[in-house]
Amino acid sequence: MTAGTSAPTDQQPATVSSSDAVAARVRGLRKTFGDTVAIDDVDLDVPAGAVLGMLGPNGSGKTTLIRMLLGLTRPTAGTVELLGRSGNDLASALPDVGALVEGPGFHPFLSGRDNLLRAAAAEPRLDGNLREPVDAALERVGLADAARKRYRAYSLGMKQRLGLAAALLVPRRLVVLDEPTNGLDPAGTRDVRRVVAELRASGATVLLSSHLLAEVEAVCSHVAVLQTGTLLVAGELQTLLDADTGGLVVSTPDVDDAILALREAGAPSYRAEGGVAVPPGRLEAPEVVAALVAAGVAVWEVHRRRAHLEELFARLTEEDA
Amino acid sequence: MTTLETRTATRTTAPLGRLAAAEVRWVLRRPRTLVLLGLLALVPVAIGVGIALTGGPGDGDRDGPGLVAAVAGNGLVLPIAAMGLALTLLLPLTVATASADALAGEASHGTLRGLLLAPVGRTRLVVMKAVGVVTVAVLAVLLVAVVGVLTGLVVVGGPSGTMITLSGTTLGLGEALGRVLLVAAWTVVQLLAVAAVALAVSAFTEHPLVVLASVLGGLIVFGVLAAIPSLEWLQPLLLTSGWSAGTDALRDPLPLDGLVSSTGRALVYLVLGVGITVWRMRRRDG
Numbered sequence: 326m327t328a329g330t331s332a333p334t335d336q337q338p339a340t341v342s343s344s345d346a347v348a349a350r351v352r353g354l355r356k357t358f359g360d361t362v363a364i365d366d367v368d369l370d371v372p373a374g375a376v377l378g379m380l381g382p383n384g385s386g387k388t389t390l391i392r393m394l395l396g397l398t399r400p401t402a403g404t405v406e407l408l409g410r411s412g413n414d415l416a417s418a419l420p421d422v423g424a425l426v427e428g429p430g431f432h433p434f435l436s437g438r439d440n441l442l443r444a445a446a447a448e449p450r451l452d453g454n455l456r457e458p459v460d461a462a463l464e465r466v467g468l469a470d471a472a473r474k475r476y477r478a479y480s481l482g483m484k485q486r487l488g489l490a491a492a493l494l495v496p497r498r499l500v501v502l503d504e505p506t507n508g509l510d511p512a513g514t515r516d517v518r519r520v521v522a523e524l525r526a527s528g529a530t531v532l533l534s535s536h537l538l539a540e541v542e543a544v545c546s547h548v549a550v551l552q553t554g555t556l557l558v559a560g561e562l563q564t565l566l567d568a569d570t571g572g573l574v575v576s577t578p579d580v581d582d583a584i585l586a587l588r589e590a591g592a593p594s595y596r597a598e599g600g601v602a603v604p605p606g607r608l609e610a611p612e613v614v615a616a617l618v619a620a621g622v623a624v625w626e627v628h629r630r631r632a633h634l635e636e637l638f639a640r641l642t643e644e645d646a
Numbered sequence: 647m648t649t650l651e652t653r654t655a656t657r658t659t660a661p662l663g664r665l666a667a668a669e670v671r672w673v674l675r676r677p678r679t680l681v682l683l684g685l686l687a688l689v690p691v692a693i694g695v696g697i698a699l700t701g702g703p704g705d706g707d708r709d710g711p712g713l714v715a716a717v718a719g720n721g722l723v724l725p726i727a728a729m730g731l732a733l734t735l736l737l738p739l740t741v742a743t744a745s746a747d748a749l750a751g752e753a754s755h756g757t758l759r760g761l762l763l764a765p766v767g768r769t770r771l772v773v774m775k776a777v778g779v780v781t782v783a784v785l786a787v788l789l790v791a792v793v794g795v796l797t798g799l800v801v802v803g804g805p806s807g808t809m810i811t812l813s814g815t816t817l818g819l820g821e822a823l824g825r826v827l828l829v830a831a832w833t834v835v836q837l838l839a840v841a842a843v844a845l846a847v848s849a850f851t852e853h854p855l856v857v858l859a860s861v862l863g864g865l866i867v868f869g870v871l872a873a874i875p876s877l878e879w880l881q882p883l884l885l886t887s888g889w890s891a892g893t894d895a896l897r898d899p900l901p902l903d904g905l906v907s908s909t910g911r912a913l914v915y916l917v918l919g920v921g922i923t924v925w926r927m928r929r930r931d932g
Binding site for chain 2: 392395396397398399416417419420422424426427428429430431432433434435439442443444446447448449450451452491
């Protein structure tokens with residue numbers, strides 16, 4: 326939260342945590358399809374317990390990265406570590422990983438419930454009665470009423486919910502959601518938010534990709550931004566936002582005195598609604614307050630101007646383009 | 647309870663029995679499987695009713711064309727004739743459909759990804775899929791055989807539960823049913839060869855129709871190649887060229903050469919098909 330923390334630049338390998346506990350880690354990851362480079366030398370850590378939002382324009386490599394993380398696609402180069410497993414042992418981490426990748430996949434001639442029962446039969450962590458976890462998962466995503474309807478008759482949003490239910494059949498350590506709110510109505514979007522919050526509260530790590538910035542801003546603790554296969558930036562969402570603008574807004578009736586005092590203290594400022602705005606870079610927040618108080622300026626409130634992910638994302642992706 | 651929980655917490659894939667049971671349940675609930683099985687059950691009924699209505703070839707017309715003519719007044723030949731007829735198209739179509747849905751179909755629905763992520767190990771996945779396809783093959787052949795025996799006995803009738811062989815001798819009910827069972831087993835092996843090749847194609851594509859087209863196209867090509875005299879040296883390599891051996895079961899004493907050599911050929915196709923399937927599925931992107 327302290328101002329002055331700089332975001333990792335796109336030149337350096339971006340890691341999102343200083344902590345050693347990571348749920349997933351990729352190093353030097355690269356994937357080419359013929360002449361097309363889908364992922365180019367990506368280093369990324371997903372800290373345990375984080376909700377990491379992966380952002381990027383369409384075709385930026387989000388899904389390819391996720392598919393390599395889950396062992397669905399072989400990397401051209403680089404390593405993947407999932408819950409401490411890597412290489413040929415990667416699959417042994419999968420029982421604790423729930424995933425909704427590239428949209429829900431189910432059989433149209435079976436009901437939602439029968440589809441989940443079939444998926445449950447393949448889950449290593451389930452034993453004995455499969456109906457209980459299946460019904461619980463259906464309940465959790467709000468599909469209990471439509472459970473016995475054929476998948477064929479499901480709306481896009483219901484299909485998406487069923488895909489989410491399959492990812493939640495077993496308590497997971499890591500849940501990977503690729504565009505989870507695709508096709509969902511506002512209630513469905515809220516449900517996804519609730520589920521993500523529940524997962525986080527239970528200590529699970531969540532990796533979700535999305536192009537809905539507001540969505541990511543609402544639920545994620547960390548973000549990673551991809552563009553044309555390269556990781557532009559990754560880190561704690563708040564740190565990135567603070568570093569991106571981080572200016573202060575001071576509410577005061579003595580605007581002219583405040584601007585004068587700050588200029589003398591070495592920081593430019595300008596008139597803003599209800600007070601003055603102090604751009605970041607020169608003075609830390611306590612120094613600003615000290616300078617104002619020393620000059621006898623009445624300070625009602627000082628708050629950090631909150632940047633939005635939208636601006637950050639636009640700046641990052643356009644700058645590079 | 648504790649040991650059970652420990653096992654569940656440490657194992658990295660679901661028990662194979664549960665996977666196989668889920669697969670069989672899935673196969674047998676699929677509408678197209680049921681439709682194809684229903685059509686197959688109609689084959690012996692259609693032959694039987696046809697013969698009962700026309701009275702078969704006339705009594706003085708014993709040199710009429712082979713197998714179907716031999717069914718007239720000789721009901722226990724019906725299941726063997728029906729299996730032979732179904733083997734030309736409907737049975738291969740049935741197992742090719744099952745194989746197409748098993749891998750290509752799952753891939754096109756996005757469900758293959760789910761299985762790989764569960765995870766069902768890649769080799770285990772092939773085993774699980776093979777169980778489903780074998781189930782379809784066995785059920786399909788048994789259905790034709792059983793409906794054939796019943797239709798033969800009820801609709802066509804015969805010399806009081808006996809079978810007259812093509813060689814002119816008469817077999818008792820027990821031995822006649824033994825011959826039917828032999829042809830059924832032989833037909834299942836031939837079908838499994840088709841299914842294994844279909845499964846191998848299925849492992850390379852996510853379009854089930856490609857599998858069906860390859861298998862049916864392949865059967866037609868084999869038929870054409872077999873009909874070209876200058877390509878006679880190819881005969882031992884073609885799966886279909888042994889398919890007339892089923893009729894051997896109607897001779898007395900039973901000639902085993904054709905049945906044995908065609909079974910051997912089918913096993914070669916089977917091993918190749920399964921081998922390629924496993925090789926491919928261990929590498930395939932999910």
